[in-house]
Amino acid sequence: MKTIQIINGPNLNLLGRREPDIYGTQGFESYLEQLRLRYPDLQLRFMQSNHEGDLIDCIHEAGYACDGIVLNAGAYTHTSVALLDAIKAVPAPVVEVHISNVHQREDFRHHSMISAGCLGVICGFGLDSYRLGIEAIIKHQA
Numbered sequence: 291m292k293t294i295q296i297i298n299g300p301n302l303n304l305l306g307r308r309e310p311d312i313y314g315t316q317g318f319e320s321y322l323e324q325l326r327l328r329y330p331d332l333q334l335r336f337m338q339s340n341h342e343g344d345l346i347d348c349i350h351e352a353g354y355a356c357d358g359i360v361l362n363a364g365a366y367t368h369t370s371v372a373l374l375d376a377i378k379a380v381p382a383p384v385v386e387v388h389i390s391n392v393h394q395r396e397d398f399r400h401h402s403m404i405s406a407g408c409l410g411v412i413c414g415f416g417l418d419s420y421r422l423g424i425e426a427i428i429k430h431q432a
């Protein structure tokens with residue numbers, strides 16, 4: 291059974307309540323239940339943290355223990371060299387995902403510090419961006 295780690299960064303614990311016009315009204319836990327029903331043959335692990343170091347620790351651990359990582363680094367996407375280095379330090383492929391289309395938003399969201407270390411980037415499909423990230427990892431490993 292393949293294991294995929296989903297990682298959510300800062301402020302994504304508030305999904306469903308945070309800026310619902312941008313991020314929607316569904317909380318991540320209920321979306322995760324749907325994902326697990328859709329992929330009974332995958333072990334889907336999930337963590338969320340508002341702390342950069344915790345995200346790095348999780349990438350280090352999951353990056354050696356799992357078959358892939360789906361990472362929404364939130365605002366750290368645009369700032370964190372440390373996350374880029376963590377992604378580059380581990381063998382598992384990392385797919386960068388965003389709920390919103392960051393390119394339709396403020397200029398500071400147009401640049402990602404982490405994309406260069408990732409297998410690819412998916413953004414703008416709402417919560418479905420995570421499912422597309424999982425699909426990308428499955429196809430990459432096939």
Ligand code: DQA
Binds near residue numbers: 389
């Ligand atoms: C986000 C986009 C980021 O710019 C923002 O800081 C987030 C969420 C997204 O999923 O659309 O926190 O990563």
